[in-house]
Amino acid sequence: MQGQRGAMEPARLFLGILCASAALAASSLHQRPPQPEFLLQEPELELGESPSGSLWPLPRSLRILPRQLQLAPARFQLVHGPGSTAGPGCGLLQDAFRRYYEYIFGYSKWQNQGQRPLPAGTELLQLQVIIGSKDSECDNYPNITSNEACEYLIWYELFSLILLGLETFSQLVYEDDYGTFLINESEITDYPRFAHRGILLDTSRHFLPLKSILTNLDAMAFNKFNVLHWHVVDDHSFPYQSVTFPELSGKGSYSYDHVYTPTDVHLVIDYARLRGIRVIPEFDSPGHTQSWGKGQKDLLTPCFNGEHWSGSYGPVNPILNTTYHFMTDLFKEISGVFPDAYIHLGGDEVDFTCWKSNPDVTEFMKQQGFGIDYAKLESYYIQKILDIVSSANKGYIVWQEVFDKGVKIKPDTIVEVWISSLYTTELSRVTGAGFTTILAAPWYLDYISYGQDWKKYYSIEPLNFPGCEKQKKLVIGGEACLWGEFVDATNLTPRLWPRASAVGERLWSSENVTNIQDAYNRLVKHRCRMLRRGIAAEPLFVGYCDPEYRGR
């Protein structure tokens, strides 16, 4: 993307999106030694100015020059640059242009300003977006790829990165005291440190209305998150409306109002796509499936009390062929509905008590020669599920237990580490075994506490675990998880933002971006910007925004 100044000589406003190899040397502005482990008892930070203004997350390299250019809302345009392989037919970019014009100018009273001629050479007239890729398929879904950063930047995430570049550009524009929009000449090189930057939302423990999900996709884009991990169903309710098995939500949802229809799901996926965000659905099994049982007879294991059925059900019944027929059909549908290359298959917290109580399961264990090792039964189940999903040409992500229990998984399986105790050891083990991994353990944002806990999330270094370089490369990112026990549409947004922003910067910016004071100065401003854009992000500490949140 290039900015072009009006008239006379062109000014340099270069928002570069480059390969890792071509990145400018990081400027010295922000390289301070890493801070020691942060303690909450420390005195509160004093608000100050960051040399990087309000940028969040901080770009890879940044040089803000003193020269200011003005932007006139009536004249400034976001356009396709010369030689770009994308044009006005690219809906994704056209939408993004309109959206970011609104973010940049939409909140002031500029409509009432008179026309004021500007001295030549001081006005920025256009931001030209140039797509260099031959393969400029605007309607593709964002996707992840191999760990070759350069190729991935150019070929696969190019469109997502353009969107992120627009976000950075919009964060550079500011208003002076007279309401003039200004941008400094800047040189920026930017690309993410980690490819997988996710937010987990849980729509089973509480149903989240569509609008709530869409609002948070907006906020994710503002923070350069690129994966919505949609934990769509669980024990409590089954809001996903399946075309193949409509009874699942028909009987398993909280009510008829509490379902996501195929149209809803498609809307979420498309809304995310336009913001460079992938949607990875999670259909967790064999545990966490109580709500599935209501609409699918014989899917769950009947638990026994002595010789009789106790009246309750346990995990999915792994010994019946019908189970696997059902899963084949269900995952065939899911694979079609969700375009992402990955599906999250869960696999966490399987309680063996019910399986142990059931005489048919006991008999099956004997036949299979599993002895009394129920982890083998779980492996048996999981492997069949993995085969089903593989045959639908999807990759899969599983929670760490699947790896811990020694289930045989394909080499390209992504293991998500979530258990907070000893998670660094787990990262060593998982990557030591050659699996790619995603870190969620230190970022369970549903665990709230008093005070500025964003600092705790910010101070996490994902690669700080024993392992060689090759192992570190297997960490492809992380996720901030907002589980739904105590969260619904009433409190979701202020609980998630700006706390998740701390995770966003950790996953995007350089490893050495650890100055908590500088982060605080920028994050306070970033939070006010989110308020202006209609996101009810809660305050970090005492202070104010002008204007305050006006939604509702």
Added chain:
Amino acid sequence: GPGPTACLSVGSASAFSRTAPPYQLLHSAPRPGRFRFGYARSSAVGPGCAVLDQAFARYWRLLRYAGPRAPGEGPEAAGAPWIYLTVCLLPAGLETFSQLIWRDEDGTFYLNKTDIVDFPRFAHRGLLLDTSRHYLPLRAILETLDVMAYNKFNVFHWHIVDDPSFPYESAAFPELSRKGAYNPATHVYTLNDVKLVIEYARLRGIRVISEFDTPGHTLSWGPGAPGLLTPCYAGSIPSGAYGPVNPILNTTYQFMTELFREVSTVFPDFYLHLGGDEVDFTCWRSNPKIQAFMQWMGFGQDYAKLESFYIQRLLNIVSSYGKGYVVWQEVFDNGVKVKPDTIIHVWRENAGPYQQEVARVTKAGYRALLSAPWYLNRISYGQDWQAAYQVEPLEFEGSPEQKALVIGGEACMWGEFVDVTNLTPRLWPRAGAIAERLWSNKTVRDLQDAYIRLADFRCTLLRRGIPAQPLFTGYCDAEYSGF
């Protein structure tokens, strides 16, 4: 004074009874369109009584948000054409009435024949909002007043100014907010705003007690009132920083006389909250003029005596305007001489068990107000409403006379981490647990029963447009949609 007895009787000619309400279906009322609130012939007041007229209109609107209830024995064809509601405490009685209405699946409204005797256990059921650490737009305060009424809170403790900002626009000292507000154009409460809050509260049966906390917590006062705060010293020269209000200058007391003259008029409630908490003596100690004053007064090194000196004079000023006062517990702890009708506000969580403080305060014959276990700004993972609910305010060692001196309590939502983005879900329904503790009988302690009712009440709040957060997993028929 103690609250008047309230009684609510729904159904014709029913006797007040303390027995369990008979769960009978009376008739299908109110029907939207035909149902009306009205004054009975025997009513002492009639149309023109603003509090009642407004409450009728408000609750008539709220009735349409009635939620589902398990139907009783099925609709009964014949029913009394009128409902008599004998209410001595309004609008709490109407709130109860509105909570009794339910709708069946066809949308018909029902009311079971019900006998209720209802009156509050404690007269002071307060909620503190802090508009200094973060400015709360007027609509956030008004919404909170609405929900307070739904929860039968009757005191809005408005901690209006503090160190970080001074949003109160004073007519006598306009510079205070001009220089002390976050933004003097947008982050202020004008006189009209304050009057609106007071009137809005009045119509909901809520008193507004303002707090102008001194001599500490006053940094934001300084820029607009030169000479008011104590200059701190580094060695023999002023450090440039300021401490608490300067207690040794006559100008300080002239200023307070004028300011509290205004405040006493603007806020009609008999009580003012005067603060008096957390006075840091470091700055006073550093100042040579204050050292000299201490010596001259014979206070030695006991700076609590200097604090008492200040508070004493402040109390005299406020008394002269015919006002009573509430102070934070330090004023009592430091042995300041206060008037017998002073209310001592117990807040410290970590200075030994708060129950001992309540015992000390009441033993000295003062009335006590409890907040220590109810700091709702302190959040934690899980269902912390249960801890707030299980507090028993009278569980301290003391005589029945002492217990009678506990006039109530306040839920406090301090503003360090709270503004308009998260206030409402953080406050509700957690504060509801405290509301029930202060209203209902001492014996009402069953957590399971409270959970069911509170979860249901939270859905009522959602239907009324209030984003009250969930207690635990589950759902409401109508989820919050008022983004």
